[in-house]
Amino acid sequence: MSMPSPQLESMYQEVILDHYKHPHHKGLQDDFDAEVHHVNPTCGDEVTLRVRVRDGAVAEVSYDGQGCSISQASTSVMTELVTGRQVTDALGLQEEFLALMQGRGQVEPDEESLEDAVVFAGVAKYPARVKCALLGWMAWKDATARAVAGEGNPV
């Protein structure tokens, strides 16, 4: 295969293709506090996502979905990052990822905190794809807010 151009090299990194082909935490789990269904109307990407919260921490995230490699891989990477974290810390990560995606390619990603999610930095330069990368993160934020509200513990 020919070499990808430098601009796009960052968009389809091996990590993205790996997560797309072998997604983590895919398959809905029965024990959950909140479930949401989010769609990206321009692409037809969709995700159904479930969250279980215990003692202020993200105990489990599971999902099912379909769509482009960016939306599906980003959701898979997200589940790895937030699972086991305190809800407040995980929401901080979500904010950081959102800022990266909305940064039009001008925001330098912090690999220390975002870990594998930094591979999506290249997506920020393509406005049409930003919603794809954010789909799973927004669904997780929504589901977690509902789960926390259900517990009566405001974040």
Place this chain on the structure above:
Amino acid sequence: MTAVTDLSGAHAVYDVDRVRKDFPILGREIHGRPLVYLDSANSAQKPQVVIDAEADLYAHHYANVARAVHTLGSEATNAFEAARDTVAAFLNAPSRDEVVFTKNISEALNLLAYSFSNASTFPGAERFRLGPGDEIVVTEMEHHSNLVPWQLLAQRTGATFRWIPLDDEGRLVSAAIDEVINERTKVVSFVYQSNALGTINPVARLVARAREVGAISIVDAAQAAPHLPLDVQEIGADFVAFTGHKLYGPTGVGVLWGRYDLLAAMPPFLGGGEMIETVDMTGTTYAAPPHRFEAGTPAIAQVVALATAVEWVQGVGLDAIHAHEVALLEHALEVLPTVEGLHIVGPTTAVDRGATISFTLDGVHPHDVAQLLDERGIAVRAGHHCARPVCVRYGVAATTRASFAAYTTLGEIDALVAGLREVGEMFR
């Protein structure tokens, strides 16, 4: 040189390299590769003469039209009205007054739908009135711009919204036409060539059936205009609309052609400057067509440049362009299916089909296909192409679409095929 022999004509040789020289953007590189622009059904690129025409009007002849008495106003008005003559001739319209300039085809179709609702209280406009029991007919392959305005009209008037369904190959179910268009039908609005499937519809049959039941017939020619001769007298419909930017012209200008007796009886849609006869605080009378339907300052420079685009097309020759595109289409229909996992959505033969091909690639989402092709300099469209019911009909969330134009080469189709093979491999 990639020359294509027109097999239907005598010895017409189409010099695509010469055509390409007219388009400065085709010299661009994208991500270090030569641009392969296969998204002309979305919007066509512009020849230098069109770019120059717009700039020339602003640089040397610009003023508002139809109201200024000074020299520049007269020059701009003359150029604007000459453009109407050019478009009228292009459509073989019986009268120049049947050509209404709109901002695009969406506005042209909305103009009709809203004028029809205004007819409910407009004297002499009975034939445009709709109500409960009346039916509006479209097809299942419409672009949203020829679907949503009619759904909205049905909602406003209580009329029933109906459609002619699609068969498995991407054509209208022939047997359904005479049933769906019936004595209750008041409006039949359909696409000439589908933007999502490439299908060319049986226009003569649909128009004849509409006429038989006394319905108004409207042809959405957005995708047909750049590829097929549009003779409104031969088509025989009541209204035909197209947009400039797909016909190598500028954005911001579309055309609605309508039979004069209908336009003359039809109430206005937008009110404003230049569409009136006389205005009084207690009532207003309206200008004759086409000005009745052109409220406000129009897209002057764009209308003038659209005429230049029409002349450019006529210069190359629509028949020659069509023959070239048929050759491209036949080649593409032959080579695309050789890509592993590729499935064409729409007719798989060149019969009654335009040079726009939608497809899916197993295991790869269309947005990934399009993004990875872009990396190779190839521009295609991915999504539902503003015709979501088509995707629903064929059970796909989205498709990738390659569309060809006067400047497309056989080599570019081969580049597409090579790119698709690479993309398929990445995801296996």
